[in-house]
Amino acid sequence: MILEQLNMLDSISDRESHTYRITHYLLENRHSIIEYKVNDILKDLDISKSTLRRYSIDLGYKNFTAVQYQLYYELSTRPLYRSCQYDESLWDKIKDKKRIVVLGDESSLAPLLVYKQIFRDTKIPIDFQLYQSLPMKQLIQLNVTSDDIVFFVSLFHSNLGFELGYLDEYITLMESLEQRNIEHIYIGKVAKKKELNENYIEIDERCIADRIHHLCMIFENIYGILDNIQM
Known part of the structure; x- marks a missing residue:
């Protein structure tokens, strides 16, 4: 499925790379890309043929025309998804973002990538990104401001694990976000709660399947909120 491939590449590719730039261009222009001429795309992206x-070829297609047609086919045949979930408490946190x-x-982002595509047509876009060694630099590159909300997602490391070094500069990062008035929510295993100041949603840790289900339901609720306000 090319949409899943593109959404994965959009999340894991270096933002300065040709792969990211082409992928992002395809996703941003997905509904009209079938009409684009190759020469126009080369000019827009300033890349070679x-x-x-x-x-x-890396995507598994013999040429770019095949990519265009496959993307057009998937978008034109994919059923419209409607969520049956809605959480007003979450809406209070994201309504102005x-x-x-x-x-x-x-491992934590993989179950959520299905939401990357369906969120594209909602009022608020969602940007999934893999942790990098310097998360503050990563957020600066993403141009994160107080108009955004940041979710830190973890199925296997608790917030205490983050503080002990799994995610470099985690404490400094939290302090920096608060100083810049950027709202953030930790979603995952919680080893201690005092320092989180209610900026967390705890994931049930009885088994991996429960964690994945709980995590997905949180984002199902977020999507349900945005879907309902657009209907």
Whole structure:
């Protein structure tokens, strides 16, 4: 499924790379990309024809035209998704935000990537990103401001684990976000709660399946909120 491939690449690729730039361009122009001429795309992205061809081959297609047609086919045949979940307490946290930024490790983000596509047509875009070694630098590169809300997602490391070194500069990062008035919520295993000041949603840790289900239901509720206000 090309949409899943593109959403994964959009989350894990270096933002300065050709792969990210082409992927993001495809997703941003997904509904009209079938009408685009290759030469226009090369000009817009300032890349060579060989770069675009290599990108298409890496995706598993013989050329870029095949990529365009596959993307058009999936978008035109994919059923409209409606959520049956709605959580007003979450709505209070995101209603005035312009973007949701989600940071997590690969195992924690993988179950959520299905939401990346369906969130694209909602009022508030969602940006899934893998943790990098310098998360503050990462958030600066993402141009995160007080208009955004940041979710830190973890299925396997508790907030205490973050503080002990799993995510470098975690404490400094939290302090910096608060100083810049950027709202943030930790979603995951909670080893201690006092320092979180209610900026957390605890994940049930009885078994991995329960954790994944609980995590997905949180984002199902967020999507349900945005879906309902657009209907």
